[in-house]
Amino acid sequence: MSSLFRWSSTKVTLLVLGMTAATIAPIVISAPASSQTPVPSATPLPATPPPTSTVNLSDVSSDYWARPFIQALAENNVISGFPDGTYRPNQPVTRAEFAALIQKAFSTQNRVRQLSAGGFSDVPANYWAAAAIQNAYETGFLAGYPGNVFRPNQEIPRVQGIVALSSGLGLTGGDTSTLTTYYNDASAIPEYAVGSVAAATVSNLVVNYPDVKQLNPQQSLTRAEAAALLYQALAKQGRVQPIASNLPASQYVVAGTPASTDIVSLAASSSSFTTLTSLLKTAGLADILQQPGPYTVFAPTNDAFAALPAATLQQLEQPENREALVKILRYHVVPGAVTASQLSAGELTTDEGRPVNIQIDSANSQVSVNNARVLQADVKASNGVIHAINQVLIPPDVNISQLNQPPTGNGTPDVNVGRSTRGGRSYIGVGGNIGLSGDDTALSDTNFTVISKLGLTNYLSVRPSVIFGDDTIFLVPVTLDFSPRRAGSVGERTYSISPYIGAGVAIEANTDTDIGLLLTGGVDVPIGSKLTLTGGVNAAFMDETDVGLQLGIGYNFR
Numbered sequence: 001m002s003s004l005f006r007w008s009s010t011k012v013t014l015l016v017l018g019m020t021a022a023t024i025a026p027i028v029i030s031a032p033a034s035s036q037t038p039v040p041s042a043t044p045l046p047a048t049p050p051p052t053s054t055v056n057l058s059d060v061s062s063d064y065w066a067r068p069f070i071q072a073l074a075e076n077n078v079i080s081g082f083p084d085g086t087y088r089p090n091q092p093v094t095r096a097e098f099a100a101l102i103q104k105a106f107s108t109q110n111r112v113r114q115l116s117a118g119g120f121s122d123v124p125a126n127y128w129a130a131a132a133i134q135n136a137y138e139t140g141f142l143a144g145y146p147g148n149v150f151r152p153n154q155e156i157p158r159v160q161g162i163v164a165l166s167s168g169l170g171l172t173g174g175d176t177s178t179l180t181t182y183y184n185d186a187s188a189i190p191e192y193a194v195g196s197v198a199a200a201t202v203s204n205l206v207v208n209y210p211d212v213k214q215l216n217p218q219q220s221l222t223r224a225e226a227a228a229l230l231y232q233a234l235a236k237q238g239r240v241q242p243i244a245s246n247l248p249a250s251q252y253v254v255a256g257t258p259a260s261t262d263i264v265s266l267a268a269s270s271s272s273f274t275t276l277t278s279l280l281k282t283a284g285l286a287d288i289l290q291q292p293g294p295y296t297v298f299a300p301t302n303d304a305f306a307a308l309p310a311a312t313l314q315q316l317e318q319p320e321n322r323e324a325l326v327k328i329l330r331y332h333v334v335p336g337a338v339t340a341s342q343l344s345a346g347e348l349t350t351d352e353g354r355p356v357n358i359q360i361d362s363a364n365s366q367v368s369v370n371n372a373r374v375l376q377a378d379v380k381a382s383n384g385v386i387h388a389i390n391q392v393l394i395p396p397d398v399n400i401s402q403l404n405q406p407p408t409g410n411g412t413p414d415v416n417v418g419r420s421t422r423g424g425r426s427y428i429g430v431g432g433n434i435g436l437s438g439d440d441t442a443l444s445d446t447n448f449t450v451i452s453k454l455g456l457t458n459y460l461s462v463r464p465s466v467i468f469g470d471d472t473i474f475l476v477p478v479t480l481d482f483s484p485r486r487a488g489s490v491g492e493r494t495y496s497i498s499p500y501i502g503a504g505v506a507i508e509a510n511t512d513t514d515i516g517l518l519l520t521g522g523v524d525v526p527i528g529s530k531l532t533l534t535g536g537v538n539a540a541f542m543d544e545t546d547v548g549l550q551l552g553i554g555y556n557f558r
Contacts, residue, residue: 057086106141165200166199172199182201182254207228212252243269267386280329289383295336296333298369324398330352373390426461430553440514440544445469445470476505481500500522506541514542518538522550536549
């Protein structure tokens with residue numbers, strides 16, 4: 001006999017909805033810092049007042065070795081110049097000034113210890129850097145000397161700056177016996193600092209100018225060197241992009257762990273190509289462009305993408321427009337490594353199969369692709385070459401204006417069974433069910449299941465599945481699919497989740513067919529262009545209320 005829709009199991013319903021809501025909530029994880037070992041003493045120097053903020057740094061020329069580090073931190077208000085508009089990059093940094101820089105750069109760092117009520121005996125309560133010194137101590141970056149002194153006016157040696165950042169960030173690892181392979185003067189590193197320097201080295205924190213193999217551990221840290229170390233520390237935390245390998249400054253970073261230099265990694269390391277990098281990942285092309293190749297990429301800058309008609313980017317990121325996005329991106333890729341000097345006027349066939357038109361203006365040493373101008377040529381990668389361009393190239397068979405048009409007709413969305421939704425592509429697959437409660441159908445037991453998702457509109461899907469067992473049950477829910485959101489990263493790959501929630505019918509297939517209300521909710525996790533992981537909770541209100549957790553993997557077919 002067919003059962004009625006039963007609403008008495010309120011707790012089960014709340015369980016399903018609660019687990020689904022949990023998939024939508026963001027997760028924030030914070031990591032504690034570690035403390036630092038005290039460093040040996042040195043002679044104090046007169047105090048230097050803190051500089052005032054300015055980004056116009058007249059003594060940091062465009063070809064100054066540390067300009068990329070200094071300019072990036074100045075623009076983010078981590079470092080500042082003096083009232084006369086200078087930065088004084090070669091001026092030594094005191095321990096108090098370094099504490100102030102740490103406070104600015106790592107303002108949200110967890111505190112791992114507490115300074116005693118009286119503080120350091122040589123840091124008065126009204127001293128300009130008293131709060132910064134307390135913060136640097138309590139977050140584990142800097143420590144005092146024996147006798148409860150801090151020596152705020154002492155010039156900080158380079159090795160102390162490296163140890164401070166290594167300690168504050170809680171860096172570990174590095175083989176101390178290999179330091180001689182990185183530094184010609186490794187024997188000059190104080191014993192207390194060897195472990196921290198090794199950890200900082202394998203984390204790519206150390207920057208040595210002008211000789212990358214000369215650490216000069218006891219030499220006073222300059223304001224330029226401090227900016228470089230701080231920038232690398234922020235890059236280690238993922239708060240800034242690594243310095244692009246084509247910039248001269250990158251040659252002074254000690255490569256304890258060699259950085260990836262493929263096309264995608266180079267684009268990701270530059271603040272000019274963040275939009276391109278994101279779209280490559282959305283289209284599933286990032287992995288391809290990290291293969292040996294070689295490839296030539298005409299790479300639109302962020303400004304080039306920003307110049308597209310309003311809402312175009314948002315439309316291209318939608319699953320239903322993925323085909324158009326792939327066409328556009330492949331239209332920027334040419335097989336082989338073609339440098340600017342090898343380009344000649346005429347057509348050049350792209351990976352999309354359609355040619356672009358190359359124009360050469362020899363008089364002005366200018367190269368154009370279609371109507372786009374090459375802004376920076378010959379950015380060398382391990383698997384090809386990048387040419388930065390100022391416009392997005394659109395293949396002739398893609399009409400981007402149609403991406404922005406609202407649905408036509410009487411306002412009813414077009415239904416296309418098997419299409420992609422905003423949550424991802426349609427699929428069919430297999431999985432397993434884990435029973436959580438109840439004892440009426442196969443949903444309440446551990447059983448094999450066949451799963452599917454069939455997109456109907458941009459927002460709606462039907463997700464038929466069957467759970468095999470003694471009381472085989474068919475689940476037919478209609479779900480509201482939500483847009484993908486970032487879930488986290490594994491290595492250099494970023495994963496997203498697409499939540500869904502819905503309702504439908506559950507049909508128990510036995511001699512006495514039973515039909516009941518079905519509630520469902522879960523997430524899809526695309527793991528490439530072909531496969532989707534999925535997991536969800538189902539509650540079927542039959543003669544009893546059965547609840548099961550369904551996990552599976554689907555093959556994308558649209």
